[in-house]
Amino acid sequence: SFLALSKSSEKTWELSSVMTQQEVVASDGTHQQPTTNNQEDSSLSLEELLYSSSSYHAIAVPVTITMILSALTVIYINTDETIEAGEDALSVYETFHPSSEASTAQNLGISLVNTLIMVSVIGAMTFLIVLLYKYRCMKLLLGYMMFSSAMLLGFLGGVIFDVAINKYALDIDQFSFYFFLFNFAIVGVAAIFWQKGIPRVVTQGYLIGTSVILAWQLSHFNAWTAWALLFMLALYDLCAVLTPCGPLKALVNLMQRDDAPEMPGLLYEAQLPREARRPGSASNDAPSTTQQIERPSPGSTEQPVGEDPVSCERPETLVIDDSPITGVIPLAIAKLYRLPLTEPVQTTDSFTPLLEDESESATNETLAQHYTTEQLVTEVEAVFPRGGGKIDRELDRNGEVCYIVKDRHGVVKRILIVDEAGRVLERRETSSDDTENEDNSIKLGLGDFIFYSLLTAKAAQYSFATFAACMLVILAGLGGTLVLLAVYRHALPALPISITMAIIFYLLTRVAIEPWIETIFQQPLYV
Secondary structure (H helix, E strand, O other), X not given: OOEEEOHHHHHHHHHOOOOEOEOOEOOXXXXXXXXXXXXXXXXXXXXXXXXXXXXXXXXXXHHHHXXXXXXXXXXXXXXXXXXXXXXXXXXXXXXXXXXXXXXXXXXXXXXXXHHHHHHHHHHHHHHHHHHHHHOOOHHHHHHHHHHHHHHHHHHHHHHHHHHHHHHHOXXXXXXXHHHHHHHHHHHHHHHHHHOOOOOHHHHHHHHHHHHHHHHHHHOOOOHHHHHHHHHHHHHHHHHHHHOOOOHHHHHHHHHOOOOOOOOOOOXXXXXXXXXXXXXXXXXOOOOEEEEEEOOOOOOOOOOOOOOOOOOOOOOOOOOOOOOOEEEEEEHHHHHHHOOOEOOOOOOOOOOOOOOOOOOHHHHHHHHOOOOOHHHHHOEEEEEEOOOOOEEEEEEOOOOOEEEEEEOOOOOEEEEEEEOOOOOEEEEEEOOHHHHHHOOOEEEEEHHHHHHHHHHHHHHHHHOHHHHHHHHHXXXXXXXXXXXXXXXXXOOEOOHHHHHHHHHHHHHHHHHHHHHHHHHHHHOOXXX
């Protein structure tokens, strides 16, 4: 139960914040250790905010549909007999049973103990899934999941259909009923696990249907157990995704590997519009990508924790000639290429000029020092070699300033951009096929759909006001989680914020808001 980026595109997202390594060559020809900068910009840029809004729209629509369908199913496809039978069937999962004679505190304690046992079993099963996935027992794992999905769609779906037929007196013969259920289950398993040749909307529809069916079944828990289970699952989701030993965190790390096999049936994948691109990925107007180039940092040999160094072609070192040619470029680019400057620039640590003399060693030594963001983005006059390459300042089709690196023959070697933070980005052209085939999607754990639906279904059993309040709060919490996803750029639990806020607003609506609304209706106030 987690919110994550798609596997193939997450690396592109991380590329905008992870610095690549550049080899610093000293004047004597020796090689210094590669340096990295582990400080990530945690601020939310406009591009990230726009991407978050597109992600929210893509994932909020199916979540809303699932919650509404679950609430309607629980309210309108249920009878007193089915509710009582469902409570009796689910009571076997309760070690202790709440009673009307016990106090509120006793029932709450009993429910918390019961749900703690349930969540412990869920955690153990999740660890088992992680082990099977890690050791590539995919036939066993996928076979179990396909069998479970077939039973859920065929058996539990058949129970719901049977209740609807009996309650609303629908005319259907037995052969047609079982024929429909058989095809419903088989097509569902194929759409969820095979997916080849099946429209994406069919797969998404079956995932929503699976969530609705399971939420209908879980809604037969008594109120104490259901609400305690939702609260405990929110805590479990927080620990399972964020803690170092969490099973869901381990599963996410395994699924993000390049050689990781596909794991269908666990995630709902929402496709984003083509104009919604992750920061650092290809845009629609110009099919290019930007890759960050690191500024050297003295004395630092540490690599980013948990990240593989991104390999890229090392910029060619421009050989300084005796008859220099000058050009105006940002200090960050001059620092990257170790170009001498015509005028000294003061560092943040001292007031020593950037160039103490005209020697190359002095230039290489001082260019590796730290500077402020304002200094790095400031354009300075640098010295280019007369017989070597040069860097030209130009405007692209979008009006953005870029710097064209050319060799001695005038051939373009690369296109550089300097962002507001003083980081040097390299723009790389990509083919239109790669842009079209890019997996531009966001994924939400199917468990999140199920438990969102369970909460709104239980709220709908009390009143429409509690249902509306819980649904809106869940969507607001989901939006907040997506904003955090854009900031931290790794998989986050989607249950804690939404479930906690929904439980609070459910109690607030039931205890305070509804009585106040009823009082207003009984005794109108005239303004």
